[in-house]
Amino acid sequence: MSLKLVIENAWCPLHQYLAITALDKNLIWRKISTIMNIQVFETAQDNKNGLKPSFLQITDNTGDVKSSIVHVVSSKIYQSIIGFGGAFTDSASNIYAQLDKPRKKKVIEAYFDKEKGNAYTLGRLAIHSCDFSSGNYCYVDKNDTDLASFSVGHDEKEIFPFILDAQRTAGGLKYIASPWSPPAWMKTNNNMCSGGSLKKEYYALWAEYFIKYIEAYRKKGISVWGVTVQNEAGAAQTWESCVYTAEDERDFVKKYLGPTLDKAGLGDINIIVHDHNRDNVLNRCRIIYDDPEAAKYIWGAGVHWYEGDNFQNLNALNELYPEKSLLFTEGCQENGTHHNSWALGERYGKSIINDMNNWIRGWIDWNLLLDISGGP
Known part of the structure; x- marks a missing residue:
């Protein structure tokens, strides 16, 4: 044949x-x-x-x-492609910091060089700690409702050097920043982990926190292209997490995040909703997109690959809202290490091909680097 x-x-x-x-x-x-x-x-x-x-x-x-x-x-x-990339997590940045100069060069070339490597154009950032951090931290002191103590000093030692090395080789990257949780004192469970929700009285302050983050990174030469409202907003994880209903996410964008970005002169920042699995992207986004006062601020939806394939939901969402974009924002192999696993390669191939065939405009892997045990 x-x-x-x-x-x-x-x-x-x-x-x-x-x-x-x-x-x-x-x-x-x-x-x-x-x-x-x-x-x-x-x-x-x-x-x-x-x-x-x-x-x-x-x-x-x-x-x-x-x-x-x-x-x-x-x-x-069909859809235009904005690129591929990976995440500059605390874990990835810590591993990179431990490498000598020749190995750092190999890593950067492999991922970001247009001729010698993957020519990555996207990077995901965590707004303070996430599940691949050595511990909980945020950028403000407890109960600082003026955000006067806001500082990204934590990121100076390992995260910024990794990002800036990549940026120099890539010739510029589009960064998507995601929070895993607001500071504990802004939440109903007073804990950055184990779910909980953002207290209503802190919606406006949390939107201002986004502004502080974007401006602080710009001062370091790192221009955030987009933000997701919340990583995996439907899940109460044992690590950093925060639960929003679809209505909560819609209202936060409509009344707080969107207007606050506009007021700060940051209306060009692309807002991405959902940032969770494909299984519920259609139902959740219909609730959000059907409100024109929320939808006008939103670039599109982010999806992950956990909880089944559900590629048909991407196509259905595009049919209903062709003006909105779709971005794959995270895929990570669960349950330990999988060295030399062909099945894992097939999982990536299946996801990327089917996502692209169903209107995904970019695909972001999770940690850019980990150690041999899948940490730290």
Whole structure:
């Protein structure tokens, strides 16, 4: 059986690279007069060459061939892609800080170099501590309702150097910042962990906290492109977490976060809602997007890959709200380390391909670095 790839309009916009799995040696090309030196990266569990590129052998055959046909129609445009990336967590930054200069260079080139590496263009940031931090911390003192003590000094030692090294090599990155929890004293359970909710009387103050964070990072040369309202807003985790109903998230954006960003001259910051699994993205976003006073502030929704695939929900959401974007904001392999796991690679491939086929505009992996035990 042959695989026939037909390029209509004889033009391929993807830098003349195509990735094809299970490539048959009898690949037949038609209408490729303007495409030269097409490279193929073959992936297979027993492929000794890994991801080393090879060049197609072009066969001029216009006869009838029994084949599977893939049509690439370059004139039909779907969503624009803003990029791929990973997260600059405390854990990742701590590992990076321990590396010597040659190893740091290898890491940065592998992820961010446009010629030698993955050419990442996205980075996720945690607004103070998250589940991959060595402990709970925030940027203000307890009960500081004026935010006078606000400082990102914690990030100076390890997080900023990692980000800035990446930024220099990448030539600029889009950063999406997410809180895992407000400070404990702003919450109903007086604890950054184990769920709880943001107290209503602190909605305005928490919105101001976002402003302080964005401005503090800009002073360090790090421009935040977007913020998610809350990481996994529907889950009470044992680590840093905070629960919002869909109505709470909608009202926080509509009455506080959106207007506060505008007032501060930060209306260009992209607000991302949901930031949780695909299973509930449709139901939750319908509640939020159906309020035009909230929707006007929102760029789109973020999704994670836990709790099943549910790719159909992405397509359904796009059909209802085509003006809103979708971004994959986190994927992490659970339950310990999985060294040399082919199944994990397949999980990534399945998620990325199906997400992109269902309107996702960018894909952000979780920790950029961890140690051999999956920590610290």
